[in-house]
Amino acid sequence: MSKRKHSKDYGEMTIPLLKQELRLESYDRNDNFGHQLVQAEQFNMNMPTVTEEQVKIYMDLYGQDLKENSKAMYKAKFLCSIRLASQKENVYICGRVSAEMYKNCIYNVDIQLDSLGVVQQCQCECAAGMGPEAHCKHVGQVLHALTKLKDGDKSPEDMFLQSIHVTAITHDEQESIEIKTCGQGTNKFWGEERLLRLHASIFGRICTATDRTDFPKLAESLTQYKNIKSSAIIQDRKYEAVARDAYSKDQSVFSFKV
Template sequence: MKVMESETYLNVSVPQLKDELRRRGATTRGRKADLIERLRAYDRNKDFQNEPVIIPEPLEVDWPTRGFQQLQVVHREEIPEICIEQIDMYFVHRLAGDKQSTGDVKAIEKGRLLLESDRVLATSYLMQGNALFFTGIVGAAMKTRVTYNFKLKLDKNSGDIVNSHCECPAGRGPHGTCKHLAAVALLLLTFAEGKGLYIKRSCTENLQTFHKPKHSYSGSPVKAENLSRKRKLNDDFFDDPRPMHLRNLASYPDRVRNMVINYCSGTSENLTYRYLIERADIQTAVNDHDYLERPFTEYWVQQAVEVTTEKVIAIEEKTRGQASSKDWFKERSWRITASRFGDICLATDRRNKQKLCHSIYQPSAALFRCEALVHGRTYEARAIRCFEKETGMNVQRCGFFVDKDRPYLGASPDGLVGRETLIEVKCPFAGRNEKIHPGKHFPFLTVDSLTGEYKLKPSSKYYFQIQGQMYIAKKKTCYFIVYTFRDLFIQKLEFDLEYCENSLLPKLEMFYDKFFKPYLSTIL
C-alpha cells in the first residue's frame, strides 16, 4: 500500500486507515477521527524513528594487486633494518583509535609459535615508492586446512609497520594485530638479521616425527590441601592441653606478640606468624623522640642508601640490564637519578616540591606508555648502532652508577666507550622525520657563535643530566647523540668539575636534605 498524504486521510475508509497504522506499527483502536489524528502525529514525528546512523568504513589502504614476487634471499638488501622493539611498539604500545595501547602481548607470543611451527606458507614482496608491501598466506594454528591471506606495509626508511590486514576476525585492517600478522613480522625480523626464511617446506624436506610424542606434560604435583579426603577436618581433632583457667586469657595475645617480636629481632630470623601482627605506627613514634635533631626515620633513609666502594661496583654489575632488571628499579627508588637533575635545578619557588618528590620516587605509569618514551626506548639500540658505524667505536652496556660520597645520587648512562667516556642517546619523537637543527623539534640545541656548529644548550635539562652522569660515573667525556630517521647528531662534551661542585651539586644536596629525604621518611 502506498504511503498516504495527510490531506487524503479524510477521504479514506476506516479499514484503509487501520491498514496504514498497522504498516507503521501503531494501534488501530478508536474512531475515524482518532485514527486520522494518530496518522498525522506519525507524519509530524517521522514515524517516531531517528535518522539512521551511518558508520563510516575504516580507512582503506591502497593495497597494490600486481607486481609481487616471491620473497628470496636477494631481497634482503632492499629490506630496511628491523628490530624487535618496532614490532613491540606496533603490537603492544601503539595507540589505537581510542587512545589506548593495543596491548596484544599474546599475539606476539602466539605468532612466534606459528613461525617456529612453519605456519607461514607463502610470502611475496613489492617495493613501491617509500613503502614495502608484503602479502602471502599463513596457516591457522589449530586447523590444517584453514589458511588466511595477509597484507603488510612497511616504511622503507625506518622499517616501521604502517598498515596491516589479515582475513581472520582479529586481523581486520588497516591496523590488524593478530597472531598471523605477528608471525609475518617476526619472519621479516629474522630475515633482515641475516637468517633464513621460516616458510613451510614440503613434507619430504622435514625429518620424520612419527616417534615423537604429540603432547608433553609439564604440570606440577598436587598440593596436599587439594587432595581429596573421606573425612573432613574439624576442631575436634585438636585437643588443647592447657587447663581451663589458662585458656583464652586477655593478656595471652600480647605475650605471644612480644615473644615473636623479641625472637625475630634477636635472631634475625623470619617467622610467618609475624605477619599476623599489626605493624607499629612509625610516624606516630617519630613524635615521641622530639629530642633528636631530625626524625629518626631520616636516619634510617640515610643509612639505607649508604654504600661502600665494593657495593658501588656490585650495583653497577648487577643492573646492566637496566629497565629489564629488578635490581635496577630497586636501587633507583630511594635515589635522585641524573635524568631528574634538570627538573630539580630549574625548579622555582612556586614549584610544588611534594609533587616533584613523588614523581621522582614513583613515576606515573602513564609516563612509561607515552609515545615519546616508547619511541625513545624503541630506537635507542638503532641509534647506538649508527653511532658505532659512524665513529668505529664499540659501545659497552653499563648499569646503575651510585656516587660513594653522595649515595643519594645515581645515574644510568646509555653505554660506555672505553674507560673514560660514556654516551647519552636522545630520539626525539616530535622530530623523528626531520633533519636535526635548532628549532621547534630540537629546542635543546643551539648554534655556537664562534664556530657556527650545533651544540647542546648549557641551560637544557640534558646538560644537567650529562654533567651529573660524568660526575657520578667518574668519566671525563660524553658523546651526546641525537637520532632521527633522517639524520644523526654527535657532540663530544667535556666534564666540567667546577660547574658540578659550585652549581649542580649544592642544589641537589639542598633539595635532598630539605625535601626528598623528609618525603622518603614519611612513606616508611
Template sequence: MERETYVKFSVSRLKDELKKKGATTRGRKADLIDRLKAYDRNKDFKNDPIHIPEPLEVDWPTRGFQQLQESHKEEIPEICIEQIDMYFVHRLAGDRQSTGDVKAIEKGRLLVESDRVLAVSYLKEDNSLFFTGIVGAAMKTKVTYNFKLKFDKNSGDILNNHCECPAGRGPHGTCKHLAAVAIVLLSCSEGKGLRIQRSCTENLQTFHKPKHSYSGSPVKAEDPGSRI
C-alpha cells in the first residue's frame, strides 16, 4: 500500500493496521505511516533472508579504551550501510520496541552533520570491538548521552548497543544517537574521515594571543646605556 493511501487513513485505522502486523502503535501519525511502509516493504519481516545476529548479554569492559583516531581505520571492520539499515530497521520490527523510531538512521545522520558526536573511544578484545563515548542531544546543547556499542570484528555486524536515552536502552538499542555513532564508524571505515567534534586540545589555541593587534608606529627601543 502506498504512502499516499496511508495518509488518508485516520490514526485509529493506522494503529489497527499495525496491530494486525504485530507492530507497535506508539508515535505520531507520520511515524505510524513510516512503520507501515517498512513492514510493507519487507513483507511484514516474515520471510526475511537477512541474518540478524542475536543480541548477546554482554559484560561491558571498563578499562583499556583509547581515543579513536583516523589512523585507527584499519582496526574498524568493513561496514556497509546495508548492515546498519539491517540492524536498526529489522531489529525494531523483530523486537517490536515501543520506543523505537523508524527514522533513527536519518536522524542519526543529521546528528553527525551537526557535529553532535562528541567523543568515541574503542577497545579490541578477542573477536569483538567495543566502542564507547558521548553523543550530544539534537535540540539541547548541554544534554549529552553516554553510549556503548559492540561490533563483530570479522563480519562488521552490530551485536549490542546501549544508550542512556529512553530509546537506546540495551542490550540492543536503536536510537538516533547510536545510529549517529554507527554512521561515524562507517565513514571512518570507508576512509572518508572521522566526524567527531574536536577536543579542546585539538582546536587552535588562542588563549595566549592578545585580543587586539597593535597598529601604531614602532616603539623605539630603550638605550641600555641610559640606565647606567
C-alpha cells in the first residue's frame, strides 16, 4: 500500500485522491487470484415424453393394465430413484423400487424406450419381473413415474387451471384479455373470463357456505353467467355515460369508456 497521509488530512482530499491513496496495491498485482474458473456445460436430460396411452398399449399387449396398486405405491414414495442413459435412438431407464412387503429390499427395474417414448422392453428383479416383457407392479410404477416427468407431477386440477390462465398469467396475456374484454357486460368474452375467476360479487357466497349449502347448485350458479337486469343495474346503465362525461370534465381528462 502506498504511503498514507495523516488521518486528519483525509477530510481535505477529493474523492479521486482518496481512491488513489487507499487503493490496495496487492489487489492490482493479483487481480486474477489464480486461474479463471471454467463453467461446465449445464446438464440437460433429453428424455422422450412417455404418455399414459403408450403405457396402456404396452400393458395391453400382455393382457394387463396399469394397476391402481402401482399408482398407489408411486404416491407412497416406494420409488427410490430413476436414472437414464441414451445411445443413438434408444433411451435406457434404470429405476430402484422398494419392495412392498419386505423391508430393506430394493428391486432394480430396467426399461428400454425408443426416441418417441414407446416402450420396447422391460425387466425387474422381482419373481414376476422376468424380461424382456415384464409387466409387474414395480415396472408399472416406474412407467407411471415416467408419465409424470413431462408435466412435473402436477395434478389434473393444477394443469386445468394453468391451461385457462387463472393461477398464472403473463403480461402479454394480461394485455390481450384486457383488450378482448372491453365493454364489460356488453362483451360476451368478458362474461366468459369473469366465470374463471373469483370476484367480489361471489366471494361472500363462497366464504359463508356451510354444511347445509347445496354445493352442486352453488357450483352451477358460479359457472353460468347470467345477465342480471335489476332496477338498480338498469338505473346505473342509463346514467353511466352521463357520469363518465361529468367525471372527465371535472378531472380535465379525455373521455374514456370502460
